[in-house]
Amino acid sequence: MSVHPSAIIEDGAQVDPSASVGPWTLIEAGAIVGPDCVIESGVRLYSGTRLGPRNRVCHGATLGSAPQDLGFTPERAKPLTIGSDNCFREYVNISRGIKSEAGTRIGSRNYFMAYSHAGHDSVVGDDNILANTATLAGHVEVAHRCFISGQVAVHQFARIGAYTMIGGLTGVSKDVPPYVIANGQRAVIIGLNLVGLKRNGFSAEQRARIKAVYRLIFRSGRRLAEGLAAASHQYPGEETDQITAFIRASERGVTGFA
Template identity: 65%
Template sequence: MRIHPTAIIEDGARLHESVTVGPYSIVESGAVIGEGCRLDSCVRIYANTRLGAENRVCHGTTLGSEPQDLSFTPDKARPLVIGDRNHFKEGVNISCGIKSEDGTRIGDDNYWMAFSHAGHDCIVGDRNIFANTATLAGHVEVGDRVFLSGQVAVHQFCRIGSYAMVAGVTGVAQDVPPFALADGHRARMLGLNVVGLRRNGFSQEQRKRIKEVYRLVFRSGLRLAEALVRAEHEYPGPETEQIVQFIQSSRRGLISFA
């Protein structure tokens, strides 16, 4: 274990012997830091934070800090649980949980650019990219391989489906369905995230299936429930199932189609 002499490791913190801690960083009592993690300078890891293996935490990042919720008191704190191989760039802030027993949860292989933020009780999947100052309010759910561009702001309780992309300076006030490309002062669906789908190995047949499902949902003039039934019947496949399940479970409704 390599710990800079200016770093503070409180009694009760648990660090794997392979962990590196840089100057002026603080790891509070109760935090758990997994194998191969690297904490750069001026990092603060708050109590109730759990980091898996090989996470990189850059200068000034704070993980597990008090949520920005006026009802918060220390006894209400819930965990921040982080998986493996995440990269947190400078100034990233992720809050601990407060409302749910599982707290805030971050998966594996996510890349958080400078000053991005996830609020309390967010659930984030794997291999997502959050560009500079991308912000998730509390209770936001993000699937896998999502790209949130710079200065995107996601309203609390919204969901971002897997393989979606949201353009820069976009306010997201409703759910963004899987595979979609969204943009606008208030996000609207422009079409499919075609580049992202190609990069992630989706075949032409799969991309066509997704396109036809969304054509039924947004362009056919059918009632939503009828459109979803027809989509499952006419375009069966895992992508269709994912879209239908996402839409049926939406609580805030979907963004509109431009």
């Protein structure tokens, strides 16, 4: 294990021998650092933070800090659990949990750019990118392979569907369904995330099905329940199931088209 002499690893912290720890970093008791992690300078890993293998945590990042919730007390603390192969750039902040037993959960292969933030009890899946200063409030759910642009603010309890792109400076107050681009001071859908879908191997047939499903649900003049039923009947397939299940599960309401 490579640990700079100025780093502090408290008794009770678990740091894998293959990990490296840079100068002026503090790893609190109760934190776990997995194999081949790189913890750079000035990082603070709070108690209850669990890092899987091959994560990189850059200068000034703080992982597992106390939730920004006025009701938080230390005895109510829940963990921050992080998968593998994530990158947390400079000054990223992720809060530990407070209300859900599993706490805050970050999957694998995510890229958090500088100053981005995930609030308490958020759940972030795999292969997502959060650009500079993108902000997830508490209890936000992000699926997988999403791109959340700079200075985006996502309201607490909102959900972001898979393969979605959120444009910069957007305020997301409702759930954003899969495969779309959302943009605006209050987010609206402005089209499908066609570039992202192509890059992720969606065929022309799949993209056409997604387009047809959204047109039927949002543009046909049907009531929402009728549109969902018609989409499942007319365009059966995995993408249709993903879209209709996401919308049916929404409690905040779903972002619509411009």
